[in-house]
Amino acid sequence: METAITEDQALLDELNAMDPEALIAWAYTRHGERAGIITSFQDTGCVMIDMASRIAPGMRVMTIDTQRLHPETYALIEEVERRYGIEVERFQPEPSRLKKMVDQHGLYLFFDTKAKQEFCCQVRKVEPNIRALRTVDVWITGLRRDHSETRGATPKAQFVQEEWGTIVKLAPLADWDEAQVRAYVAENRVPMNALYDQGYTSIGCVICSTPTKPWEDKRAGRWRWFNAIDNDKECGIHGQGAGI
Numbered sequence: 001m002e003t004a005i006t007e008d009q010a011l012l013d014e015l016n017a018m019d020p021e022a023l024i025a026w027a028y029t030r031h032g033e034r035a036g037i038i039t040s041f042q043d044t045g046c047v048m049i050d051m052a053s054r055i056a057p058g059m060r061v062m063t064i065d066t067q068r069l070h071p072e073t074y075a076l077i078e079e080v081e082r083r084y085g086i087e088v089e090r091f092q093p094e095p096s097r098l099k100k101m102v103d104q105h106g107l108y109l110f111f112d113t114k115a116k117q118e119f120c121c122q123v124r125k126v127e128p129n130i131r132a133l134r135t136v137d138v139w140i141t142g143l144r145r146d147h148s149e150t151r152g153a154t155p156k157a158q159f160v161q162e163e164w165g166t167i168v169k170l171a172p173l174a175d176w177d178e179a180q181v182r183a184y185v186a187e188n189r190v191p192m193n194a195l196y197d198q199g200y201t202s203i204g205c206v207i208c209s210t211p212t213k214p215w216e217d218k219r220a221g222r223w224r225w226f227n228a229i230d231n232d233k234e235c236g237i238h239g240q241g242a243g244i
């Protein structure tokens, strides 16, 4: 489906000057069901869902269910659905693609080489994410500049070119830091992933995301076994590499 977005620099400037709640409200008011939060249910995503529950109560919430998420993440998704009375849309890997990959390379191919890890992320994350993106004109993400060096220049709003057209990609909390997120969570009693209490600072699939030390980058626990040879901590959904 072609999107209705045209690249307008004035609009982009206006969006980049907005605060998080104004951005979420703009997305819902202007684009309705063609806007959605796509989240892996980390802290920033949960904050945005909480904001949307008040200012954009019909906002779609989507997640990429790689079928290898932590049990704590699956439990959180259900808790969020109950708390806010919403149904989270789950986008999963295409079954025949997944079966072929596992038959050919095994379930733990991500240990073998960086290329196989990226292939796994392509099948389990990137392809379902593309299916989700095809249903929106406005993609709302939980990216923050303090997540990693590679995310240090993340704009609050940008146009991204997909093969079927242009979409608006928003990162409403791009300029928030950890303290701001924690303060919002405490004040609004936002449900959070239990793994944060176990030292995780970035949460994706089991095995591929691990706890971090205080001096490490927030995403250092991703694919930790590659840290010595490759510091690319992106899976392909947000650029670089092939994977969340």
Ligand code: SF4
Residues within 6 Å of the ligand: 066, 068, 110, 117, 118, 120, 121, 122, 124, 125, 204, 205, 206, 208, 235, 243, 244
């Ligand atoms: S994070 Fe690991 S298990 Fe999840 S899709 Fe990527 S390589 Fe596969």
